Every structure is written in C-alpha cells, then in structure tokens.
Amino acid sequence: MKIVNRLLEKGFKIITMAFGLVLAFFIVVLLLGIVTHTTPQALLESLVSEEIRFAIRLSLITSVISTLFCILVSVPAAYALARYDFTGKTVLNTILDMPLALPPLVAGVGLLILFGTTSFGKGLSAYGIQFIFTPQGIILAQFFVNMPFMFRVMRSTFQGINPRYEYVAQTLGSTEGGAFWRVTLPMARNGLMAGSIITWCRGIGEFGAALMVAGSTRMQTETLPISLYLNMSTGELPLAIAAATILIVISIVSLFIFEKFSGFARVF
C-alpha cells in the first residue's frame, strides 16, 4: 500500500500530464486524418473547383456581414450591461446569453417560424427582405447564434475598463457618448478584435441554424459546412475533404489571432 501511495504521489504530475498529452495526440491525429484522407492532388483540384470556390466566397461574405451586425448590436448592449445598474439586469444578462446554450438547430427552427410563418416575417418579405432559403437567412442564423460571443467578450472588456477614464473625459468637455467613442472604445480595441475573430470564426462554421433557415441548396446557400454536409451525403469525398480542410485552416489561424488579442478579455 505504502509503495502504491508513494508512486501515486510521485506520479501525480506524470499521470495528469499523460492525460493532456493523450488528448492532444487524439486531436492532432483526427485533424491529420482528415487532411490526408485524399491525395494532395485531389485535394488541390477540389479546392479550386467551382463549387468549393463558391462555398468559400459565400462563407466569407455571410460571416463578415454577420460579424459586423454582431459588433453593431453587441457593443452598445454590452456597454450598458457592464456600466449601468438597473432592475432586471440579471434577467437581461441571462436572456442575452441564452442562444449560447441553445442548440443551433432549435435556434434555426425558431428563426424559421418567426421569419417564415408569422405576419412579422411575411411583412418583411413583402418589402423584399427575404430570409427563408436565401443567403440573408445564413447571415441571420449566424448573427443570432454568435451574438452572445461578441456580447460576452465586450461585456467583460468594458467591465475591465475603469469608468473613471470616462469621468475624466467628461470633465474635459466630452459627452457620455463622446467619452465612450474617444476613450473607452479605443481602450477596448483588443477585446473588440478578439470578439470579432471568434464571432467570425464561428460564423464560418455555423451549420445547424443556417441549415434550418436557409436550407442546403447547391451553389445557392452552400457555405463551407453545408458543402461538407452535402458532399458527404452524396459521396463526393474529395470535395467534402476540401471544405473540411479549409475550415481547419481557418480555425487554426483564428485561434492564434484570438489568443494574441484576448489577453484580458475572457469569454467564459
């Protein structure tokens, strides 16, 4: 017994580290498995095929636009919840975090019902704002699902900035909005960058909600994840692998950029 205890004590560091290493190994093997599944030649050919090029373009456009909307809406909301005290603040915080816990498919169903079947949705489409089975629907789905990420990063960023910077700015002639624009927002730059990267990266990978709202029509609402899904189900393996490879590369690059900027902004 004594010997086992001593071994356990000495080995504790080694055992815990082993868990970490095995986990890392598992992840690397898995990713390499995807990338090396087809020949490099087939991969290259697929990467430049018209379908994948379309998917890349659509993914980039929708994710950039949805990220911009996330910034536009989350920044003021996060500021309010970081700075002001009001009744119902806790409830509001919880509701705004809600989409984070919600399965994207459920979010997608909700969006589909709201924009497809209600008079609100029908009114919008009467004005030509059509979300169902369109790229706009992809943007909407990405926005709804990823908004909490931007919101949370910005809220903790603003909480980390002493409000006295704004007080001083106000004694120096700034309005509240002016102090925000000239002092707080520039000071929140790193958080804003980190939040944008993670929101954008998740937008690129958004599948479930987008599938519900925009469907999966080849060369129409075919983003990279949709392309991966379509080509897997039809057996076009090289195209599927190509889409997956691009998604992996984007994830790795985004992760590095995110780590660089997220020094003081914490997501969770």
Add this chain to the structure above:
Amino acid sequence: MIRIENISKNMGEFFLKNVSLDVSVGEYLMILGPTGAGKTILLETIAGIYPPDKGKIYLNDRDITGLPPRKRNIGMVYQDFMLFPHLNVEKNIKYGMRSKKYSKQEVTEKVNKLADLLGISHLLNRHPGTLSGGEKQRIAIARALIMEPEVLLLDEPLSALDSETRAKLRKELRRIHSFTQTTMIHVTHSFDEAFLLGSRMAIMHNGEIVQAGKPIDVFRKPNSRLVAEFLGVTNVFKGESIINNGNSYINVDGLKITSTTARDGQIYASIRPEDIHVSLEPILSSARNSFQGEIQEISDAGMVLRITVDVGILFVAAITRRSFLDMGLKDGTKVFLTFKAADVHVF
C-alpha cells in the same frame, strides 16, 4: 465661490450625509478622512459624475446641481492618474481642447506652456505606459489645468507615489496653486499633506464633514473625540526653526523647543503624548527639552491618563495610572515635562 448645501448621496458601500461646504476663490481646501469616509464620492458629486440624491451645488452663485460635468468647468485629477493609455502625452494633455474654440496654434502654445510649467516638455511624444508615477501625475494635472478650470479637484493625487516623488510633487502643487490661483479641493488621508498644502481643512468621517477650519486649529482643538482620535497627534505647534551649531531651536510663542531637524524657517512640530515624561522635580537626563507648568485638565482613558499642562503653551502628556497615583497629581499641580529632541516630529 463653490457652495455645497446639504448634499446627500447613497451609493451603497459609500455615502454622503448632509455635506455642506463653502470654498472661496483661490482657496486650497484639504479634505482629510480615513478610507471609506466618502471623500471620492464627494469630489465626483462636485464634478457632476453623479447627481446627488438631495442638496444643491452652487458655482459662483449659479446652481450647477443638474449640469453635466462638461458644462461645469471643474477639473479632476485621480490618484491613479487615469491617463488615456492609447494617446501619447501631448494628446492626453490637449484632449479637452476639442470642446474649446482655440486654433491649432493656440492649443500647441498652451500645451507647451503647461508642459514647461510642469517640467514634462521632454515627454510629450511618449505614451503613458512608459512613464513613472510622478511623471504621470504631472501630466494628469496638466491635462486638467489646460481647461483653465474654476475649481481643480484632486483625489489623493500623491498617494500612489514614493515618498521622494511625493514630497517633490507636493511642492509643485503649492507652486501651481500660487501661480494659477485656481481654487483647489484636495482629498487626502495624510496629515502632513493637509498641513503643508491646506489653507483650510475639513475632516470627513462616515460620509459627513465633522469639522472644518484652519489646519492648526483643527489639530489643536478637535471638536469631538472622533476627530481627536482620528488625528491622533495632539501636540501640534506652528513655529520658526533656527539652526544653530547643528541644533534646531523652534520658537513656539516664545517657548524654545530643541529638535534634531535640519529644516529651518516656518515649520510645524508635533510631540506624541507618550514621549513626554512627567515628573514633580526636574530630572537630569539626556533629554534636552524640559519645561515647568501647571496641570489644567486630567482626562481618564483607562490604563493611561492624559493630562493637559500649561507651560506657556498647552501640552498633552500621557502617563500610566500607576505613576499618576504615585505622584498624587491633581488640577493645578506644578509638574515638569521632559522630552528628547529626537522625539520632536517636524513637518
């Protein structure tokens, strides 16, 4: 010039209770109080950051209670400087100039003049992150002064600095005050600061102003036990120190106190009551200060008694109950007070 009438503000942990203050033009008011007394909220309320729950604030007889900070012309300097980290020193200083109608050239002239006054001309292109505490605080002061505020609020501006820098900047503040004649309200928890800078002093405790007056008067005649206990030091005298043969002789209303200070001129001296030895006969010792006087007052504080003795000026000495009884002291008894030159604290 600035009149605060019955201001109350409840911010949970910190609060103000019926605070009234009257500050005249060009005055240097010190607000002294322990941590949590509500000093910072008082300044922030004067600056207009929060509206008070109750009460009024007047600036030059104009009611400014409801005005936003930017329309008050009141400057603010914080303990932690609050320099905008994304702007260089020059841009920090001229931040407020955007709201004023000056030409670019006039702004540059103003910045240069102030940078000269505060000795920070060589730092204009640097970023705040690379500067020392003393440098940062000079920049924060310059940034507030460029607005030509009618009142400058200083929230423990010297507390975050090392002692040498603090002493330097304290002199600087005095110089700036005499140069600009700006009305200043300076919050601190340091007695020395309050004495050296304040033309008047207000003691704050638990959100209330408990006493206000000239520093020397407040120290010598605390109006409550609370103030006396907070101030701690009882024997505080204003006098003139003359250095002779390496010794300092402090003339306090004709009484000559010997001290070991190297300073001369107008100074304050204080002696802790515990450092004063009380005896019925003169005692021979190395202590160089010995005075005879009559006991005026005896106050009982448990194991230790405090006796007030008039030796020309009033001294308070602390003695144990045991020696008090042994000597059979009572009002009017003639006693000798003896203390060492090294125990005279000069500031």
